[in-house]
Amino acid sequence: MKGLLVALAVMGAAPAPAFAHHSFAMYDHTRTVTLKGEVTKFQWTNPHAYLEVDVKQKDGTTKHYSIEMTSINLMTRLGWRSNMIKAGDQVKVTVSPLLNGEAGGLMLDVTLPDGKKLEPGVPAVNTFKRSPEE
Amino acid sequence: MRILASGLLVVGAIAGAVSLGAQQKTAPPPNISGAWERYGAALGQPTGDAQRRDGTAPPRSEQPVVKPAYQKEYQGRLTAVRDANAKGAPLASNYVDCLGDGMPLMMAAMFPIEFLQSPGQVTVIEEAFTQVRRIRLDQPQKKIEDVEPGFYGHSVGHWEGDTLMVDTVGIKESIRYNNVPHSDQMRIKEKIHLAAPNVLWDEITIEDPVVLEKPFTIYYAYRRMTDYTLLEYICEDNREFKDANGVQQIRVGDTGRK
Numbered sequence: 258m259k260g261l262l263v264a265l266a267v268m269g270a271a272p273a274p275a276f277a278h279h280s281f282a283m284y285d286h287t288r289t290v291t292l293k294g295e296v297t298k299f300q301w302t303n304p305h306a307y308l309e310v311d312v313k314q315k316d317g318t319t320k321h322y323s324i325e326m327t328s329i330n331l332m333t334r335l336g337w338r339s340n341m342i343k344a345g346d347q348v349k350v351t352v353s354p355l356l357n358g359e360a361g362g363l364m365l366d367v368t369l370p371d372g373k374k375l376e377p378g379v380p381a382v383n384t385f386k387r388s389p390e391e
Numbered sequence: 392m393r394i395l396a397s398g399l400l401v402v403g404a405i406a407g408a409v410s411l412g413a414q415q416k417t418a419p420p421p422n423i424s425g426a427w428e429r430y431g432a433a434l435g436q437p438t439g440d441a442q443r444r445d446g447t448a449p450p451r452s453e454q455p456v457v458k459p460a461y462q463k464e465y466q467g468r469l470t471a472v473r474d475a476n477a478k479g480a481p482l483a484s485n486y487v488d489c490l491g492d493g494m495p496l497m498m499a500a501m502f503p504i505e506f507l508q509s510p511g512q513v514t515v516i517e518e519a520f521t522q523v524r525r526i527r528l529d530q531p532q533k534k535i536e537d538v539e540p541g542f543y544g545h546s547v548g549h550w551e552g553d554t555l556m557v558d559t560v561g562i563k564e565s566i567r568y569n570n571v572p573h574s575d576q577m578r579i580k581e582k583i584h585l586a587a588p589n590v591l592w593d594e595i596t597i598e599d600p601v602v603l604e605k606p607f608t609i610y611y612a613y614r615r616m617t618d619y620t621l622l623e624y625i626c627e628d629n630r631e632f633k634d635a636n637g638v639q640q641i642r643v644g645d646t647g648r649k
Contacts (some may be wrong), residue, residue: 282480283594283639302627302648304489309645323643325630330502330622356479359642 261292276334281379283318284353292322292362296346301329301339306377308342310350323361324352335378346370353385365374418549421585424508425622427613429500430590447590449610454572455597456604468570475638483633485566489626491520493542493566494559495579495595498611505621506591513548513555518621526557533562535575542566544579557581568609573602589615 294312306326311319326332329339342348347370352362365385366376376382430447448605456467468471475482479606491497498504499507502518513526531547538561559579567573586592591613598606628648636639 271616280476280639282476282479282481283641285479295601298645300628300645300648301437302485303624303625304629304631307628307630321643321644323630325641328502328519328624355641355643361641376427380630 281353281363281381283356284355284385286353286385288353288354288386288388289365290354290362291389292324292350292352294322294348294350296342296344296348297321298344299339301344303328303330306332308348308350308367310348320360322352324350324364325361326364327379331378335376337375337377341375342367342369351387397418410414418553420508420555421553422508423506423513423555423583423585423591425621426503426505426616427500427591428503428616428619430612430614445587447586447592447612449592449594449612450608452609453607455607457602458573458604461572465570465572472570480638482637483631483639487631487633487639488628489520489629491517491522491542492546493522494524494562495565495581495597495609496592497522497524497543498570498595499612500580500613502624503616503619503621504613513586516621517623520626521624524599532558532560535578540564540575548581554582554584557583568597571597572602573597573599576601586612589617591615 276296292310292312294310296308297311298307298309299358300307306329308324308326310322310324311357314320329337339343349368350362351365351367353365354362363379364377365379365382365387379385403638421589444552472482476537485492492499492501497515497517504517504518507514507516511528513528515524515526515594516522522543526546526548528547531550533545540563542563544559544561546557548555548558550556557580559581560577562573562577562579564573564575577597580596580598582592582594584592593611594608595611596608597608628646630642630646632640632642
């Protein structure tokens with residue numbers, strides 16, 4: 258099974274350079290993390306957009322996450338606009354976490370305060386294995 | 392009367408054929424101006440079904456065969472890329488430095504491309520990284536040694552019937568198609584034509600007598616985007632970087648960019 262996952266991850270990573278700014282192999286393709294928190298910034302830039310989110314921890318502290326999205330050109334074609342998320346919004350984000358353990362990840366989808374769920378169009382998104390929401 | 396009628400028909404047919412021939416000679420080139428998106432691989436999802444149905448799928452691209460002297464470098468790079476991806480520590484490509492594809496990979500059209508036909512020139516713009524190449528029409532190609540090596544080289548072209556024939560030289564050796572090495576003797580020949588009213592093919596043959604055993608040909612198909620204006624693309628806040636080992640890394644934390 259592990260071999261299959263690695264194979265899928267490699268397959269997913271291989272075609273990505275042709276359709277993305279860079280390889281997404283630095284993100285964990287074997288699990289996802291669900292982050293619920295407050296947006297501090299929705300950064301509408303190339304080569305990637307970013308969602309900056311403060312996530313309250315169980316011990317009461319706050320941990321900041323930088324969540325990478327795709328290119329704003331691709332997101333625009335998928336219907337995204339720069340004003341769709343604002344600082345202060347409470348969001349739920351499914352991310353593929355950084356393999357190096359830093360507080361960052363790749364956004365697979367985001368649920369907005371009104372319940373609307375959006376995807377930023379990550380290439381080969383089906384090669385990311387989803388974990389149950391905690 | 393019957394014979395006369397037949398005779399007139401024959402004369403008419405000949406006159407028609409002659410005028411058709413004259414028309415073909417003076418027919419303006421087809422209109423390929425406007426925005427196009429890769430067809431069959433939109434948004435990274437290979438979907439060749441529609442193309443198979445309408446017969447506009449181009450032939451399968453050929454694999455390059457490099458000479459033995461370059462085999463070690465080429466295979467070594469491919470293996471290194473594959474291993475690094477499997478480890479989750481991908482090697483940085485030019486994209487990580489926000490550098491465009493150059494030729495011929497620009498024509499893979501990661502994002503939409505635009506053709507502009509103007510007197511004496513066809514211009515190609517790729518939305519990703521705002522890449523531009525200029526194809527000068529009906530001019531002699533320069534000698535390779537007279538072209539300063541660059542990302543897009545020096546391109547000349549001419550119309551042969553409905554096909555735009557393009558010749559490009561002067562690509563920097565660091566600008567590579569899928570990691571294939573090349574020398575300063577590389578020459579890129581393209582045949583660009585409409586496979587259907589709204590489907591464009593670019594047949595790209597890469598020659599390099601120094602590195603390649605024989606030329607190889609790749610094919611890209613594009614679909615016309617009738618209501619699309621290319622968007623701007625500026626690498627405004629590139630958080631990815633290449634570390635000392637050539638591995639792609641990312642800075643986490645708000646960079647302060649608005």
